[in-house]
Amino acid sequence: MNIIVCQNYDHLSDYAKDLVINTINNNDKPVLGLATGSTPEGMYQALIKAYQEKHVSFKDVTTFNLDEYIGLGKEDPNSYHHFMDEHLFNYVDIDQNETFVPPGNTDNHEQACLDYEQNMHRHGDIDLQVLGLGVNGHIGFNEPGTPFDTRTHVIELDESTRVANARFFDSIDDVPTHAITMGIETIMESKQIVLLASGDSKKEAVQRLVNGEETPDFPASILHRHNNVTVILDRDAASLL
Numbered sequence: 001m002n003i004i005v006c007q008n009y010d011h012l013s014d015y016a017k018d019l020v021i022n023t024i025n026n027n028d029k030p031v032l033g034l035a036t037g038s039t040p041e042g043m044y045q046a047l048i049k050a051y052q053e054k055h056v057s058f059k060d061v062t063t064f065n066l067d068e069y070i071g072l073g074k075e076d077p078n079s080y081h082h083f084m085d086e087h088l089f090n091y092v093d094i095d096q097n098e099t100f101v102p103p104g105n106t107d108n109h110e111q112a113c114l115d116y117e118q119n120m121h122r123h124g125d126i127d128l129q130v131l132g133l134g135v136n137g138h139i140g141f142n143e144p145g146t147p148f149d150t151r152t153h154v155i156e157l158d159e160s161t162r163v164a165n166a167r168f169f170d171s172i173d174d175v176p177t178h179a180i181t182m183g184i185e186t187i188m189e190s191k192q193i194v195l196l197a198s199g200d201s202k203k204e205a206v207q208r209l210v211n212g213e214e215t216p217d218f219p220a221s222i223l224h225r226h227n228n229v230t231v232i233l234d235r236d237a238a239s240l241l
């Protein structure tokens with residue numbers, strides 16, 4: 001696990017942006033795994049700027065997002081579909097038919113999980129997977145206790161996750177109770193993984209990620225088993241290391 005401590009959030013975002021651009025520029029048909037949440041917002045802004053300055057093109061890029069809330073349609077401002085449109089896809093030259101986010105509002109979620117996996121399989125392995133880190137150690141929406149061998153599945157959200165994400169909603173009652181997420185095994189099949197963590201609220205989780213034991217109680221701990229992981233932190237997130 002390669003750990004990079006950046007001076008601040010802007011540097012973290014810039015560092016992550018460079019890793020994404022390298023992946024895009026070194027692959028004919030790059031496949032990116034993308035994350036939502038507040039942490040990668042700066043990276044997306046930096047990518048849009050790089051696109052505007054013609055340092056990168058997304059025209060041959062395919063993307064698969066990690067997760068989506070169950071019950072929120074594409075147009076819902078709190079859906080991760082909407083997040084991705086607003087934070088990246090609408091502002092770059094990506095083929096919108098090549099951007100995939102798990103569907104949150106189908107009739108048959110189990111089938112949707114299988115279809116999502118199959119679609120990923122058709123595109124080959126993910127070249128670079130971006131991850132955030134939940135305060136409880138979740139990656140994607142794989143909450144503590146999720147077996148390491150899971151593939152894309154439906155999960156009940158932890159109360160701590162609903163509380164942490166309530167800031168985006170009018171009230172905690174509006175935060176969905178379930179989500180669809182790539183599984184831990186799915187994530188681990190990516191060729192390269194970059195995990196971003198920023199701010200004081202992540203410092204305990206970061207310490208446990210770096211120094212703690214490998215256990216399903218802290219899903220991100222699985223990353224020690226992967227041979228190409230870069231953890232990018234700002235000083236606050238790294239302050240207990």
Ligand code: GLP
Nearest residue numbers: 036037038039132133134140141
């Ligand atoms: C959310 C998302 C994760 C994200 C994490 C951290 O619930 N499902 O993919 O990485 O929690 O979010 P944030 O970056 O806003 O702290």
